[in-house]
Amino acid sequence: MSLKVSLLKMLNKCFPLPVHPFNTQASGEMTYAMWQYLKGEDTIKFYLQHTTTDEMFKDKEVLDVGCGAGGKSLYYLSLGAKSVTGIDVVEHYEQESEELCNELGLKGFTFSVQDAAKTNFEDNSFDTIIMNDAMEHVSKPKEVLNEMFRILKPNGKLYVNFPPYNHPYGAHLSDAIGIPWVQVLFSDKTLIKAYKDLVKDKEDGQSRISFRIGLNDNGEEYFSYLNKMSIKRFKKLIQDTNFKIEYYHEAPLRSFLKPLCNGFLKEYFVKMTVCVLEKSNEENK
Numbered sequence: 001m002s003l004k005v006s007l008l009k010m011l012n013k014c015f016p017l018p019v020h021p022f023n024t025q026a027s028g029e030m031t032y033a034m035w036q037y038l039k040g041e042d043t044i045k046f047y048l049q050h051t052t053t054d055e056m057f058k059d060k061e062v063l064d065v066g067c068g069a070g071g072k073s074l075y076y077l078s079l080g081a082k083s084v085t086g087i088d089v090v091e092h093y094e095q096e097s098e099e100l101c102n103e104l105g106l107k108g109f110t111f112s113v114q115d116a117a118k119t120n121f122e123d124n125s126f127d128t129i130i131m132n133d134a135m136e137h138v139s140k141p142k143e144v145l146n147e148m149f150r151i152l153k154p155n156g157k158l159y160v161n162f163p164p165y166n167h168p169y170g171a172h173l174s175d176a177i178g179i180p181w182v183q184v185l186f187s188d189k190t191l192i193k194a195y196k197d198l199v200k201d202k203e204d205g206q207s208r209i210s211f212r213i214g215l216n217d218n219g220e221e222y223f224s225y226l227n228k229m230s231i232k233r234f235k236k237l238i239q240d241t242n243f244k245i246e247y248y249h250e251a252p253l254r255s256f257l258k259p260l261c262n263g264f265l266k267e268y269f270v271k272m273t274v275c276v277l278e279k280s281n282e283e284n285k
Contacts, residue, residue, distance in 0.1 A: 036071025066134030070097025
C-alpha cells in the first residue's frame with residue numbers, strides 16, 4: 001500500500017461518513033429506492049424558489065433522467081404527474097423501482113434502460129424533464145442536452161441541478177470516504193486504490209467498485225461514473241444549446257459562505273448548481 005493511500009485511510013478515520021443509500025441498503029435499514037422516495041422533496045427544493053410543484057409535475061408527462069432505483073421518480077408521480085418515465089443505465093434498478101411502485105400502489109410509472117444521449121423517445125414527448133444529480137454523471141453532456149431539447153414538447157422545461165465536482169463531496173465517494181474535498185487533496189489514482197481497499201470486504205463491495213470504476217482506452221482505471229462537471233463548463237454547455245435559460249442559481253454550502261461563491265472559489269463553495277431551461281421555440285432546433 002502506498003504512503004498516499006495509507007495517509008488517506010488514516011485521515012478518513014477522523015471524519016464520520018455522511019448518510020449514504022449504499023450503506024443504508026447494505027445494512028438492511030432501507031432500500032435505495034425507498035431512500036430516494038423519502039428524499040424526493042430534497043431533489044426539487046432548489047427549484048421551488050422559482051416555481052411550484054404543480055408547474056413542474058401536475059398533469060405532466062415527466063421524464064426522470066438518471067432515475068437510479070426510481071424512488072424520486074415515484075415521488076414526482078405522487079405530486080400529480082400524469083405519467084413518469086425513469087431512465088438509467090443500471091439494469092437491476094428496474095426491478096427495485098417496480099417493487100417500490102407496487103408497494104406504494106402508484107400507477108403511471110415506467111422504467112427504461114437507456115442512454116440519455118440517444119433515447120428511443122419520439123420528438124416532443126415530455127412536458128417536464130428533470131435531471132437531479134445526473135448532469136455530473138453522463139459521459140456526453142452536450143449530446144444529452146441536445147437530446148433533451150429534441151424530446152421536450154414546445155414550451156416544455158428541463159430542470160437540472162448538480163453539485164459541482166469540487167463540492168466537498170463532489171467525488172461521490174462518501175459511502176466509504178468522509179473527507180471533504182478529498183478529490184482536491186488526492187489524485188484519482190490514490191482515490192481509486194483507497195476506495196477499492198475500503199469497500200472490497202463489504203458484501204456488495206465488488207458491485208460498488210464496478211459501478212464507480214472502469215477502464216479507459218489505455219486499459220487504465222478511472223472513475224467512469226463521473227465527468228467532473230464544473231460550473232464553468234456547465235454554463236458554457238447551456239449557452240451553446242437552443243434552450244432559453246429561464247432560471248439559474250448557484251446555492252452556497254451555507255448562507256454565511258455566500259461571499260466565497262464568487263470567482264474560482266465558487267467551484268469549492270457552491271452546494272448546488274440549479275437551472276431551468278425552456279424549449280421556447282421549436283423552430284430554433
